[in-house]
Each structure stands twice: as structure tokens, then as C-alpha cells.
Amino acid sequence: MTNPEYKYTDTFDITPEVQAAYDDHGYIIVRNMFDKEELTNVKRVLEDSDIIEKHGYGIPDGKGKNAKLVIWSHPGNDVTGIVARSRKVVDSCQKILPGSQKCGRIDHFPVAGQTMADIERINEIKKRHPLKHVELDPGDALIFDANLIHTSGPNNSPNRRWALLYSYCLKSNNPVYKHHHPNYTPLEKVPNSAIKDCKNYTDFSGKDFMDPGVDKTVKADTLDK
Template sequence: MILICYNKYWYKNSLLYPHLMSVMTSIDKSSKENGCLEILEGSHKCGRIDHGFVGGQTGADVDRVELIRQVCPHKYVELDPGDAVFFHCNLLHTSQANTSPHRRWVYICCYNLKSNNSIHEHHWASYRKIDVVPDSAIMECTNETDMSGKQFADPRENKTVIVTSY
């Protein structure tokens, strides 16, 4: 089992502090059968764990994870649709491949303190004030296809994955 934590993604993008969290909301039922989230409970207290590339993705140091597994209980985070789990960026977590016939879609949002901007410009958004518009602005929008002036992440600039073809 390779465990990852989001802080490693952010860490490689020049965020200096672990002032981050994620919220994972289950769209479908997430169970052991379909490869739900797995965590090492309390592992966020171990601090930042060195990461390298494992299978093209960022993965935690396997030897260090094995030491942490001796003191931090392994837990399955089974969720019903609409359930959410909030977790610290240093929490070691993973999920197995879904080999079941049941879909396992989740929605993950990551949050960072506004005072924790990256010291280098990169594809992750930095804090900037958001102009609040009324709810009606969604229905009033007439520009649904013009993407000029929009930014999209380029996987070739992401230091947390290895892109073999594009």
C-alpha cells in the first residue's frame, strides 16, 4: 500500500507551510468493495513525509510509512452519498483500484490559508480577493464557450506527476 498526502503535491509547488486541508464528498457509496479512502489515523501528526514518484504519481516513502503504520491505525473511510470527510494535508491516505461493478465517484476540494501562497508562480491558484456576484449571475451568463482570458492547468508544468505523453 502506497500512501500519499496532499501536502506533498503542494510542497513541490513551493508552499512552505502545511496550512492546508481537503474535503472529500462522496457522490456514490464508497466502501471497501469499491476501493474507498484508506487512512493512517493520526499520521498527520508525524509531519511532512518525503515523497518520490511511484507509478508516475507522487507517493510517500515506503519505509517511513511502514514505521508509521506500527503506531497509527489503518482505517477504511466508508461513506454514503453526500457524506464528507475533512482531513489535514499531512494525513497519509490512499485508495485501491475500484475493481467492483460499483461506481465510486467523489468530489475533493483542497483549501489553503490565504497567508500560505506559494513563493513561486505555478498552476495552483494563489490567493486573491473574489468578487462576489449574485446567485442570478449563473443564469444570466451568456458567455458559455469563449475561453479567452481563462487559465487551465497544463500537466507538463505539474511537478507532482510524470507525463509520458501529451
């Protein structure tokens, strides 16, 4: 059985061994993908700008809480967009069913304010692919297949839980018709050093923020101010 965990270095690459682990488990964990200075730069965008107040909204989790989200279709040129375009990023506690990506697409249905996979099928899949809690430290990255069954529980701790999720799609998988998710646009890569070099914390032009009113996959509330 392949090992899905790796530690990031400047020479880290997707070798045949890494690819085999990803194909086998449906995910890999890259420890220390971002250092303290890079995380501080990202945190400054989230805490010192109006990105959440202006573009955020809440999605009911069915348990009396809201998951607070800011969704955009294009990365833009601020620090969070630079992270998405840096060479070391391909795609962050998550719960997963390792290997479940091999089960193919599963029907999803509206639950609370979000969409959830068919619970009866999930319960059957769990018998062959037991639940795993993915514990990550600041700077770690979880890279997983779009078909890997995953979820996250409510944050009952007194601490804030930030998560940046970047999704990538092949050019060949461009949507047939235009809808609320974006069509293909080229992604211009930047060097890894750009995450530290970027000092744009407030200009979010070009990100194309999601309007919850046109998002057909969630039922959103306005974000608590």
C-alpha cells in the same frame, strides 16, 4: 477520545468540539453534506458536458490502470465551482492513518505516474496509527488535514467511482514564486442554496485547468476517449 463523525444539518458549524476532533484525528466525516438534488446537479456537469473529454488526463497507478483526473486552479461559476464556494464546504473508499498528521511533512518520491510518501516511514507510522478504511455514502464528505497520510486503492468494481476533491490554502501560505500551482486569489463564498440554483453545466471559463505537461508532481498520459 473525540468522535470524528457528524451528520450535516443547516445549523452545522465548526464548534470547539468539532475543531478538537479534527485536530485529534486529522479529519472529520460529515454525513449527508449534500442531498440527492445537489448530487444530481453535480453529476450533470460530469456526465453531460465535455469537461472530462476536453480537460481530463490519465495518471498510471503502477498496476495497469489509469486514474482519470481533471484539475483546475480556480473554481469558476459552474456547479462544481459553486460547490467549492458554498458556505457548507471546507474541503471524499479513502484509506487513512488517523492522527498521522501529527508526524509532520514526509518526503515523497515518484512512484508510477504519481508521488508517494516514503514507504519505510509509512510502515513505521502504521505501527502507531493503524490503517482505517473510510467508507462514504453519496453525499458524505471527508474533510482532512493536508498532512494526514491518505491513499485510495483501485476501483475493481463494475461501478464508476466519482470523487470531487477541493483543496484550500491560507492566504498567508501564498507560494513564494509562481509555479504550476496557483497563487492566492480571493474566494467569494455563495449561499448553500446556490448549488441547487446554479444551472451552469457547460461554461467552465475562469477555472484555469491544469496542463499535465507543466505539472511536476505527476507523469500523465492522455485520457482514453
